[in-house]
Amino acid sequence: MGNTITEKILTAHTKLKKISAGQLINARVDIALGNDVTAPIAINEFIKAGGKKVFNKNKIALVLDHFTPNKDINSAQQCKAVREFALKQKIIHFYEGGNVGIEHALLPEQGIVLPGDLVVGADSHTCTYGALGAFATGVGSTDLAAVMLTGELWFKVPESIKFVIYGKLQKWVSGKDLILHIIGRIGVDGALYKAMEFTGETIGKLPMADRLSMANMAIEAGAKNGIFAPDAITREYVKKRAKRDYKFYSSDADAVYSDIIEINAGVIEPQVAFPHLPSNVKPINKAGKIKIDQSLIGSCTNGRIEDLRIAAQILKKRKAAPTVRLIVIPATPAIYKQALKEGLIEVFMNADAIISPPSCGACLGGHMGILAEGERAVATTNRNFVGRMGHTKSEVYLASPAVAAASAVLGRIASPEEL
Amino acid sequence: MIFRGKVWKFGDNVDTDAIIPARYLTTSDPRELALHCMEDADPNFVARMKTGDIILGGENFGCGSSREHAPIAIKAAGVSCVVAKSFARIFYRNSFNMGLPIFESVELVDAIKDGEEITVDSSRGTIAIAGSTKTFTINPIPPFMEKLIADGGLMKHISRK
Numbered sequence: 320m321g322n323t324i325t326e327k328i329l330t331a332h333t334k335l336k337k338i339s340a341g342q343l344i345n346a347r348v349d350i351a352l353g354n355d356v357t358a359p360i361a362i363n364e365f366i367k368a369g370g371k372k373v374f375n376k377n378k379i380a381l382v383l384d385h386f387t388p389n390k391d392i393n394s395a396q397q398c399k400a401v402r403e404f405a406l407k408q409k410i411i412h413f414y415e416g417g418n419v420g421i422e423h424a425l426l427p428e429q430g431i432v433l434p435g436d437l438v439v440g441a442d443s444h445t446c447t448y449g450a451l452g453a454f455a456t457g458v459g460s461t462d463l464a465a466v467m468l469t470g471e472l473w474f475k476v477p478e479s480i481k482f483v484i485y486g487k488l489q490k491w492v493s494g495k496d497l498i499l500h501i502i503g504r505i506g507v508d509g510a511l512y513k514a515m516e517f518t519g520e521t522i523g524k525l526p527m528a529d530r531l532s533m534a535n536m537a538i539e540a541g542a543k544n545g546i547f548a549p550d551a552i553t554r555e556y557v558k559k560r561a562k563r564d565y566k567f568y569s570s571d572a573d574a575v576y577s578d579i580i581e582i583n584a585g586v587i588e589p590q591v592a593f594p595h596l597p598s599n600v601k602p603i604n605k606a607g608k609i610k611i612d613q614s615l616i617g618s619c620t621n622g623r624i625e626d627l628r629i630a631a632q633i634l635k636k637r638k639a640a641p642t643v644r645l646i647v648i649p650a651t652p653a654i655y656k657q658a659l660k661e662g663l664i665e666v667f668m669n670a671d672a673i674i675s676p677p678s679c680g681a682c683l684g685g686h687m688g689i690l691a692e693g694e695r696a697v698a699t700t701n702r703n704f705v706g707r708m709g710h711t712k713s714e715v716y717l718a719s720p721a722v723a724a725a726s727a728v729l730g731r732i733a734s735p736e737e738l
Numbered sequence: 739m740i741f742r743g744k745v746w747k748f749g750d751n752v753d754t755d756a757i758i759p760a761r762y763l764t765t766s767d768p769r770e771l772a773l774h775c776m777e778d779a780d781p782n783f784v785a786r787m788k789t790g791d792i793i794l795g796g797e798n799f800g801c802g803s804s805r806e807h808a809p810i811a812i813k814a815a816g817v818s819c820v821v822a823k824s825f826a827r828i829f830y831r832n833s834f835n836m837g838l839p840i841f842e843s844v845e846l847v848d849a850i851k852d853g854e855e856i857t858v859d860s861s862r863g864t865i866a867i868a869g870s871t872k873t874f875t876i877n878p879i880p881p882f883m884e885k886l887i888a889d890g891g892l893m894k895h896i897s898r899k
Contacts, residue, residue, distance in 0.1 A: 356760075356805065356807075357806070360806055360810075364893050368897050383762075386764055391764060397765075438899070442803075443804040445804075458804060458828060458831060459804055459806040459832035461806060461835040461892050462831060462832075464893070465892050469896055472817075473892075481781060481847075502845060507798060508797055508801070508826070512827050538828075543827055597752060643834075673822060682802070683755075683760040684759065684761060685760050702802060704755045704756065704757070705755070705756060705778055705779075706756070706778040707760075708753050710776050720825040
């Protein structure tokens, strides 16, 4: 009996020869991530447990991206605590200020996470790195403390669901639409505790930015990780970024899956997840006339240069409706610079967009884009829970950059085809 | 361990944004977080609950963000344990790692009404509703997780090794 890519990566990080789904293991961690919300608790636990020195200063990433630029005194205190720890421990991958980007866009971009790695992060969207063929999963702050101390962590080996995706994507349909469609189909706990393995001819041609969007939202189906077998597209993405060795793994032909789900991507339209669950998905032509107050293009799901290019293509020579606040958030400094170079920022500003520095703030209702009572936003983010972006009586509709851009122009949820 | 208290029943997919909204994550002080426990699911919860009360959830309790502030807020508010049909995985890990007792029982959650009193006996693996003779079984906890609880959470467990 063969193994899945998830099982193989996990096995390679233990002393065991073979592992199987359901087994509890202790595994070595290649990269452990924390941010300004989750790292303070981890640091506190690390110190309380008598920790003096982290297991490896090259294998920890601390990214201050959530309530930054510092929202208030409390958030500044949290950042200060993490900064002092990072400097004392000589953490190599410490990001704050001008070099900070949204963690899950930043780490792949900088080659910090690589194919074959075992990555944990005290942030649920750590599963993003599965796009590179890594095993990556979100954990808590105490988990992060344990890894900082020992370099290891306990895992239950997940069963895998295999998604076989075929068919040619229609115009304006992206990885975001595919993953929203999948979550709509299986539900917010449809992959609870499991690995979501994305395969098939559509995936083979899917650009890395789209794969990152898909893996990013595996958690929204309850999954432990989302994963793509690395291929030529992965190699192209990684070769100019990697500063250390990496390894490509793939599933055996006779690997065991708890379920195999086939999806004809050719018939999927742009998707919109209605409040208040990411699984509450409708195709754009069934969305109806929903007036919006804000459109947000950015986040760890859709703040990459490819996303900004699509948005700019739609917003060029157009303006956001006067009743809509359009917020564009380039996810990292490198993306911001590239967007400037390509003239995208000018397109956005001419469209009356607000350009935000890289930050998670608006997506989680932290700061810089909060919704008032009764307001509605279309957002390229990943969660639309009650109160996610502000008041408990505000609403978030999740969609692709193309739909968010078209919606900003028309002042209601809309397809680019309607322009 | 025995946990006895009034239940506060919530629905399916209670997310960590409802348990502790992100606007309060500029601190990790348990006492501060406790003041806002469950605020976006029931704004009166903290004012009305009593120490020892029990939160009841449906499927996928604690879904969403990895914030350990969620189990910290619940524990610091004085909730003795959480019983749900199922838990989202990061919340599940976090609870065992930091020492919030959580139990799974589909039958109990289906059988009970908001405000009833229950007794959870973790060593016998049973839950009883006050005034009823019927007992419900808790899904067994893996031996490793039992060890985590016995050691007092993950950090104490690894210090012991």
